Amino acid sequence: MKSKLFLVLLLIGVLMGAVVGCGGQSDQKEEGHEQTQQEQTGGSKGSITAVGSSALQPLVEEAANQFMAKNPEAQIVVQGGGSGTGLSQVAQGASDIGNSDVFAEEKLTPEEAKGLVDHQVCVVGMAAVVHPDITVDNVTKQQLIDIFTGKITNWKEIGGPDVKVTLVNRPKSSGTRATFKAFALDGAEEASGIEQDSSGTVRKIINETPGAIGYLAFSYLDGSVKALKLDGVEPAAENIYTGDYPIWAYEHMYTRGEPTGLAKDFLDYMMSDEVQKTLVPELGYLPATEMKVKRDAEGNVSQK
Incomplete structure (x- = not known):
């Protein structure tokens, strides 16, 4: 009698273990599916604005469209208005990114420019x-x-x-x-x-x-x-x-302090090969890495 009871209890234990195991595998599969789905769609979320230079606007708009296609929960609003507008807005905290054809020091007071971080995305x-x-x-x-x-x-x-x-x-x-x-x-x-x-x-x-x-x-x-x-x-x-043609400028995307969250993700994307090696030349911009000369905030040009 005892041996029969033992066998019944053992059988129940095996069955319960199988059910739990199946449930665990199902949870793992579901969790893995969610992770794969997140990797495919992109994990960046939120909303930011990038305002300023109309010379840089076509590149930022197209890069933003590509980025948002990969990250459906991200919203990037790109506006023109000129470099001065972009710099003043980012300095005041009215926009997340200020697009500019010039160094911040050329448009803002030293105090305003001091808090901004420069991201040179192209020429x-x-x-x-x-x-x-x-x-x-x-x-x-x-x-x-x-x-x-x-x-x-x-x-x-x-x-x-x-x-x-x-x-x-x-x-x-x-x-x-x-x-x-x-x-x-x-x-x-x-x-x-x-x-x-x-x-x-x-x-x-x-x-x-x-x-x-x-x-x-x-x-x-x-x-x-x-x-x-x-x-x-x-x-x-x-x-x-080569520096033979003089009318050029760095294209800057300024942030107020070091970027975080979606702003950082988007700026990282701007410097990715997908943008720098493909989109930048396609739209008529120049990768900064190809420059044989450099220019400082005072306009001085020197060999790299």
């Missing part, structure tokens, strides 16, 4: 661009200065057609304007003209206005406007890498 080249019908292909730096300061008012003065020069400028908050003023115009102040805070609008106006001239980042050169050589040097990536 942008800029060119003077004109209406497609302008027959001038090359200008000297002095001619360019004379055009933008209002001394040259008709294209015939430098061998072009008898058409009035129409200046299309960016606002003073623009990092593109600051870069162009510093390295194309040697710091000369631009004369008044049509002013637009969007590079896309600048391109459209120049394309539609006979005699128009302005300046754009390489990423906006789509054939609808003509880029001018400067002192015989083509505005091209290889000439920026």
Whole structure:
């Protein structure tokens, strides 16, 4: 009798162990599935804003779209407005990332700039661009200065057609304007003209206005406007890498202190091979790693 009871109890124990074991395997499978699913969809969550440079905007927008596709619970809002706007907003805590064509020290007070961390994500080249019908292909730096300061008012003065020069400028908050003023115009102040805070609008106006001239980042050169050589040097990536073409700037993404959470994840993605080796050149930007020269906040250029 006792042996029968023992066998029954043993059988019950074996059956209960099998049920628990199956349940444990099921839990492990479910847990493993959730982990795999999280790896596939991405684990970054939350919402951030990146505001500022319109020259950098196309790259940040496309990178944000790719990042959000991999991380469905992440929301990245990208806005333009100019480098000055981006820097002031990130310094005030109104945005998570401030996109800028210039060093923070060039736009902010030393106290404001002190708390910001610089993330140099690439290099942008800029060119003077004109209406497609302008027959001038090359200008000297002095001619360019004379055009933008209002001394040259008709294209015939430098061998072009008898058409009035129409200046299309960016606002003073623009990092593109600051870069162009510093390295194309040697710091000369631009004369008044049509002013637009969007590079896309600048391109459209120049394309539609006979005699128009302005300046754009390489990423906006789509054939609808003509880029001018400067002192015989083509505005091209290889000439920026060597320092032969002077109108370029680092593209900065500033954070207030060291980035954390989604901001850090996105900035890490900006420096990934997927962005640096593929997206950066595809959109007309230059990987900083290819530069043979470097430039400091004072504008001094030296060999790497």
